[in-house]
Amino acid sequence: MPTNKTIGYISFALMLILSIFLIIATLVEHIEGTEYAFNALYNSTIFNLILAWLSLGAVFYIFQTEMYKRPALFVLHIAMILILIGAAITRISGETGSIHLRENTTTSSFFKNEGQRMSMLPFSISLKKFSVEYYPGTSSPSNYVSLVEVVNKHNGDAFEQEISMNKILKYQGYRFFQASFDEDMQGTVLSINNDYWGTSISYFAYYLLFFSMLWLLVSKKERFFVLLKKLTTQNILPCTIALISLTLASQAFANTEYNSEKEIENLKIDKEHTAEFSKIWVNYQGRICPLQTLATDFTTKLTGKTKYKSLNAEQFLLAFVLYPQQCYRLPIFEIKHPELKTLANTHSMASCMDMFTKENVYKLESYKRAMLSGDSQSAVNKEIAKIDEKIQIILMLQNGDLLNIFMPTSTDSTAKNTDLFAQNFLAMYKKTINDGEMEDALSLISKLKLLQEKGTGNVLPSKKHQAAEIFYNKANLFSWLFKINLSIGALGLLIFLFCTIKNKPLGKMQYYFSCMLIISFLIATFAIALRTYIAGRLPMSNGYETMLSIAWCSLLIGLITRKYSFVLINFSLLLSGFTLLVAHIGAMNPQITPLVPVLQSRLLSLHVSIIMVSYGLCGFMFLNSLTSLFIVVFSKKRQQTTDSIEKMKELSELFMFPATFFLGAGIFIGAIWANISWGRYWGWDPKEVWALISFLLMGFTFHGKTLTWFQKPIFYHLFVILIFASILMTYFGVNHLLAGKHSYN
Incomplete structure (x- = not known):
């Protein structure tokens, strides 16, 4: 009769094999295509055997370890087995077509x-x-x-x-x-x-899983409650990661402004005038919004900032509308690749005119044709694609495809005159500006806004909605917040490190930094609430918005745990700061757009929210484990080091419970949403698969009695870093490296 440990080893070996198999499957799918991956891997006999052996191993392990004596844990494992049984029934008897x-x-x-x-x-x-x-x-x-x-x-x-x-x-x-x-x-x-029986059993298993997860978190006999009780009486030693944080924070403040030019002043229209111009309603990104939103996105897309030198976003867009030839000579494109610098005859910055020859031939056209048959992912081709996109946006504005003034549909006798006025508005407006008739230009704007408001009913957003959106764009709260949070978080860790080394008390530092955390949380909450009001939905539909959600969840976690440890406050600020920094500088889409029909589901918002909480907790564990490894490397006091990293292991263990449960809940809520939307609750999409891989890796950490390596702090911290790498792959890697329905490309 095999021993408990032998059965355990076999079960966890199968879990490891399954994880490796899934990693290989996603890579094969990326290389060979979805159909090949399904036929050769996901529908293969070996894959079915792995799942079957894993289920049998789990059943043996449950009874050999007498897990039924711990009801919450027993129910959780039964739920997992039922999920596999439901999936098997779906595969065997389910019909799709x-x-x-x-x-x-x-x-x-x-x-x-x-x-x-x-x-x-x-x-x-x-x-x-x-x-x-x-x-x-x-x-x-x-x-x-x-x-x-x-x-x-x-x-x-x-x-x-x-x-x-x-x-x-x-x-x-x-x-x-x-x-x-x-x-x-x-x-x-x-x-x-x-698939009545497969779906019914799977749904029952999901609900059983949710129930058992909550039971484990509140049961006084389980480890989570024990760890939580210990945390309330201990402080955690911080680390030299603050130095890294300070470096990154300082880079975030790097100023890349260029010297202003006299020509800019000739393009500037006074702010009071542009403020009225920015309130015109336009059709943009599939919705009706103030022109100021279009101006902000136009300026950000071309320059990487919400203004260009002394021109704010509205003035920058208006300059391109009124004085296109002068704007074509503005150096707005940053050129990095030597080949492109030679092509544009510049050292760093290039204008739109630099991309055309004297004969008005587009210099990038030959490169674009070559990219269709060549390597589109090379450094020079990636930069060409970005510059070309910016030039196409400028041409869209010039051709009238980008600036689409909203006009209500009407069937009365004045409809023809209204449409004619809208079509000729920009031409008339430009003429009055060039003639110096600013009052006439303002009158044209006022007339246009009156026509837009006439007979629109509930179609046109309210003036409060307009004012909220303009404020949101101008305030740019998230951009300020990542700088502030990174700076305060890094400063807090430096203070804690100094006090620890010098053996000095923190005094009221924890109180002061708690106050700053609360203020940061309130600002983030206000900004997200404002974005929700503007969009008419929770902001969780694209990569940019999910990063905002992770940052908010990080601040919330820090707010809840701020009384337990000073270092948690700073981890919260740093993690939210890093997340907002990624959202700010990454290749993400910050526009507020209507959801495509399939994304209009409350389950989607719940799915994303819960997943983001899990990611935030994983970020905390990663910082904590990285801190521990720094202590191991640089600390000279061996006994103090051993005690510190053991305590920090317990902190990661504590966070691992809700992180795993939130990820599991998020995965299965997403499965229910997919089943409602597409008729299948699991499709082996790369993002689904990598989320499952992360979930499986987290599962290993709870079995320290069988897998004794997890009782060793250094191994535990290294494994946490591996888990976080898997989370990064789930979020970023799938989005940018692998294909799938969930990609934010």
Whole structure:
């Protein structure tokens, strides 16, 4: 009879093999494609055997270790096994497919994904009408809706129902989902799923998992409660990471302004005038917003800042509208690659004119053609792509494709004159400015705004909404916040380090820094609430917004734990600062855009929120473990070092519980959302897979009795860093290296 440890070793070896297999699968999918990865790996016999052996190993381990004597832990492991059983039933007996319907046509069959064959339905379904709903005043779809009729001749059932994104049709075990539609808008494509038992068991297992996680966190007999009790009576030794933080913080303040030129003053329109111009409503990024938002994005996209020298965003955009030829000579592009510097005949900065020859030939055109067949990821081609994008944006503005003035649709006799005024507004406005008739220019703006407000009903956002959006753009709160948080966090760690080395008391430092943390949290909360009000939804739809969520969660965690340790306050400020810094300088999209229809779900917001809390906690553990390793390397007092890193291991252990549980909850809430939206709760998308890999790695850390390496502080801290690397891959690596539905590219 094998011993408990032997069964444990076998089970965890299978977990490790599964993790490695999944890593290889995502890389193979990236290289060979999704279809190949599914056929060769995810649907392979060896993969099914690994999952089956893992399930059997878990069952043996549960009973060999008498886990049933710890009810919360027992229920959690049973939930995990039920999830695998549900997935197995789905794979064996579940049916998936699609059905193509044209208006006023009826069918009782569908095309199965498995085996590429037709299958019969026990009822008929027909499409009465397909329609697309749009965001008010824009051409951006807000929903796709299929009105279908179901007729069952066997029991006499007959009814009509709408199928749309996040709204499915359920009948006799079959579920129908909106998948696609015909270009002529006369037909629809529905995906079909028939998996009652697999879905039911999986859902039951998810809820059981949530319940057991909460039980583990509140049970006084479990380790989380023991660690939490110890934390309230101990302080944690900090580290020399503050020096690194100070370096990064100082880099964040690096000033790259260029010397101003006299020509800039000739392009400047007074701020009072541009303030009125910025309140004009435009159609931009699929929504109606003040022109000031477009100006901010236009300026940021071209210059990397919200202003250009002495011109604010509105003045910069207006200068391109009024004086395009002069603006084409402004050095706004930073050139880094030597080949491009030679091409543009510049040392660092280039203008739009530098990208064209005297014969008005675009210098980058030949490079763009070569990129289609060559290496588009080389350094020079990446820089060419960025510069070309900026030039195309300028050309879009010149051609009138970017600045799309909003005008309400009207059917009365004045509609033609209104449209004519809107079409000629910029030309008339430009002429009055060039003639020096500033009052006439303001009158044109006032007339345009009156026409925009006339007869729009609830389509046009309110003036309060407009003022909120303009304030949000101008205040740029998150940009200030990352600088402040990095500086305060680094300063706090330096103070703590100095006091520890000199054996001096902190005095009221913890109180002062707690106050600064509270202020930072309130500012971040206000900024996120303002963004939510502007967008009409929680800001969690793209990479930029999820980084904001991580920063907010980091501050919240620091706020909750601020009384336990001074170092946690500074970790909170540093982590939020780093996150906001990444959001600020990274290749992310800060525009506030309407959600595509499939993303209009409360489950999505809940899924992202919970995942972001987990990521924030992992960031805390990473800083804590990195701190411990610095202490091991640089501390000369061996006994004090041993005590310190043991205490810091306990701190990471404490955070590991909620981090793992939040990640697990986020994964499974995302699965439920995917099941509602697409008809499948797991599709082996690279982001799903890497989230699962991170979850599996976290699972190893809770089994120190079997895997005794995790009782050693140094090994534990190194493994935490590995987990954080997996989290980084889950968030950044998948977004930028691997393909998938979740990528923020």
